[in-house]
Amino acid sequence: MSENPETLSVSQALKVAKASLQKISMTVLGEVSEVSDKPGYKAVYFTLADEQSALPCLIWKNNLAQTQFAIRQGMLVEAAGAFSLYAPKGRLNFEVRTLRLAGEGALRLKVAELAVRLEALGLMDPARKLPIPIAPLRIGLVTSPRGKAVHDVLRTLRRRFPLAQIVLAGVPVEGAHAVEALIDGLHATAQAGVEVTLLVRGGGSYEDLMPFNDEALARVIATSPVPIVTGIGHEPDTTIADMVASARASTPTAAAERVSPDGTELLLHLDSQARRMRHGKRTRLARWAAHLANFETRPVLTDPKHPLLRRELALEMAQMRLTTALDDRLGRSSSFLGGGEARMKALGRGLIADRANVLGILTAKLESLSPLAVLARGYAVACDEDGHIVSSVDAVDWGARIDLRLRDGLLACRVEGRTTDEETRGE
Numbered sequence: 001m002s003e004n005p006e007t008l009s010v011s012q013a014l015k016v017a018k019a020s021l022q023k024i025s026m027t028v029l030g031e032v033s034e035v036s037d038k039p040g041y042k043a044v045y046f047t048l049a050d051e052q053s054a055l056p057c058l059i060w061k062n063n064l065a066q067t068q069f070a071i072r073q074g075m076l077v078e079a080a081g082a083f084s085l086y087a088p089k090g091r092l093n094f095e096v097r098t099l100r101l102a103g104e105g106a107l108r109l110k111v112a113e114l115a116v117r118l119e120a121l122g123l124m125d126p127a128r129k130l131p132i133p134i135a136p137l138r139i140g141l142v143t144s145p146r147g148k149a150v151h152d153v154l155r156t157l158r159r160r161f162p163l164a165q166i167v168l169a170g171v172p173v174e175g176a177h178a179v180e181a182l183i184d185g186l187h188a189t190a191q192a193g194v195e196v197t198l199l200v201r202g203g204g205s206y207e208d209l210m211p212f213n214d215e216a217l218a219r220v221i222a223t224s225p226v227p228i229v230t231g232i233g234h235e236p237d238t239t240i241a242d243m244v245a246s247a248r249a250s251t252p253t254a255a256a257e258r259v260s261p262d263g264t265e266l267l268l269h270l271d272s273q274a275r276r277m278r279h280g281k282r283t284r285l286a287r288w289a290a291h292l293a294n295f296e297t298r299p300v301l302t303d304p305k306h307p308l309l310r311r312e313l314a315l316e317m318a319q320m321r322l323t324t325a326l327d328d329r330l331g332r333s334s335s336f337l338g339g340g341e342a343r344m345k346a347l348g349r350g351l352i353a354d355r356a357n358v359l360g361i362l363t364a365k366l367e368s369l370s371p372l373a374v375l376a377r378g379y380a381v382a383c384d385e386d387g388h389i390v391s392s393v394d395a396v397d398w399g400a401r402i403d404l405r406l407r408d409g410l411l412a413c414r415v416e417g418r419t420t421d422e423e424t425r426g427e
Contacts, residue, residue, distance in 0.1 A: 014087040021083035021092075028055065028094060029102055032075045046071055048079060048094070058084075059096040067099050068113075078102045108206070111213045115240055118215070123222040129246040130227035133195050135261050138165050140189030140197035140226070142182060145170030149202045149231075149252035156256035164260060167192045173201040178211035183220050190226050196259050197224070199241060200231040200252035212239035221245055231255025381405040393418040 008016065030048030037044045043058045057079060064071070071077075077099055084095040101108075118124060139157065143150050145168070157164055169185030172178045182199070189197045199221070201212070211217070212232050218240045221228050227246035232239050235250040242248040249255035261269070296302075303309075371381060382390040383403045390396055396415050404411040 010090075011087060014085060014090060018085035018087060021085055023082075025080070025082045027078055027080040028057075029076070029078050030055065032071055032073055032077060035071050035073055037071075044071060045093075048077070055094050056092070057081075057094045057096050059099060063097055064099070069101065071099070076102045111210075111240065114213065114215055114218075115243060118218055118222075118240065118244065123218065123244045128222070130224075132227050132229065132247055132259060135161065135163075135266065136195035136259060137163060138167065138192075138194045139259060140167045140169065140186075140192065140194035141200070142169045142171060142185035142189060142197060143200045143252070144173045147173070147202050149200045152251075152253045153198060153200060153231075153256040156253050157260050160257065160262050161260035161266075167194050174204065174208050174211055179214045179217050182211060182217055186220055186224060186228070190224060194226055197226055197228045198231065198252075198255050198259065199228055199245070200255050201233070202252065203234045209233055209239055212241040214240070217241060218244045229255050229258050231258075378407075380411075393420055 028048055030050055032046055033049045033054065034047040035044070036046065041061075043060050044064055045056070045058050048055045048057055059071075059079075059081075078101075079094065079096040080098045081094055081096040084093050085091070086093070115124075122128060141150070141153060143153070150168070150170075154166065157166060167189050169188050171181035171185040173182070186197060186199070199212075201209075209232060212230075221230075221241055222244040229247045229249060230239075230242045230245040231249040231252040231254055232242060233251075238248075247258055249258050381404070383405065384390055384396065385401055385403075390402060396402060396418070398415055398417070400415045402413050402415060404413055
């Protein structure tokens with residue numbers, strides 16, 4: 001440390017300067033000229049410049065993440081922050097806390113966000129866009145009636161396709177009420193029955209073209225019942241209206257050329273179509289002639305009996321099938337009947353055998369109970385003169401005539417005496 005209180009060391013001087021600079025907050029407007037975003041670094045380093053000076057800046061990545069855009073060279077930005085001094089190296093940086101686009105850059109960011117949103121809704125889908133007619137006879141034109149664009153379009157249409165009728169909707173193409181006027185112009189031309197509408201304007205600044213980046217206008221263009229062709233500004237200019245239109249041309253003149261066929265090209269196209277039609281007609285006639293010639297050679301026309309021959313053949317085939325079917329059916333029926341006869345005979349023999357056995361048993365029982373069988377064993381049956389069986393000795397008197405039935409005949413007898421069983425046991 002120096003003895004002089006007015007004298008400071010390098011470290012002390014830098015420390016004082018750092019403390020003083022950190023108290024000053026400001027917003028700096030400049031163009032990004034250099035960007036260094038290295039992997040692993042916690043900050044992004046860049047330079048802001050104007051016509052006379054350059055300012056080294058840094059922004060910590062956690063602060064950069066809060067912005068909605070990436071830092072790129074050539075951007076015009078507003079950086080809010082304070083100066084920071086790195087004492088060991090004596091390096092001065094402007095430490096940025098917030099960063100936002102300035103001027104045209106902010107407008108471009110807004111338009112880019114709208115384009116992303118409308119694309120997500122499908123308004124820019126090529127499948128949704130309407131086809132452009134080849135030679136429209138009624139063309140709508142929405143543009144400023146005082147600009148150069150309207151004269152360029154009308155001159156081009158008169159030169160290329162004078163048959164077309166132009167329906168002009170003269171509207172302002174910039175300013176506070178331009179969007180509403182453009183929408184009314186598109187509705188008016190559509191209601192007038194045009195086949196296609198041209199939406200055009202001449203060149204201008206990005207701010208001048210902002211009405212054509214309006215969301216309400218974009219939705220009207222996307223849902224238009226007729227195709228809309230845009231020709232806005234110059235070749236590098238692309239607006240939201242260009243993105244949602246059925247077709248986009250680089251200039252108003254190019255848009256007029258897009259919807260109008262060139263006279264020479266149209267004649268060539270018509271000649272080509274006529275040749276194709278004639279060739280197609282000749283080809284079709286030749287094909288039909290060959291078809292008719294083929295018909296003439298068919299047997300149905302050369303031989304009147306040909307249809308009858310086909311029917312006769314069909315009848316013969318049907319007869320053969322019927323005969324075969326009947327023979328087959330009769331054979332199956334005969335076989336079935338033969339089998340049934342055999343089964344019935346076997347069943348009859350079985351029934352007769354069963355009945356014969358039963359009959360034999362019944363006959364044996366009947367013979368065992370028959371009086372003749374008893375007579376055959378030596379017994380006799382006595383009957384009175386009236387033919388009644390005499391079953392008791394008391395039923396006949398002395399001298400009565402009785403008949404005795406024996407095994408092999410009849411004996412006529414008279415009663416000369418009788419003895420009961422009691423009398424016989426009494427003896």
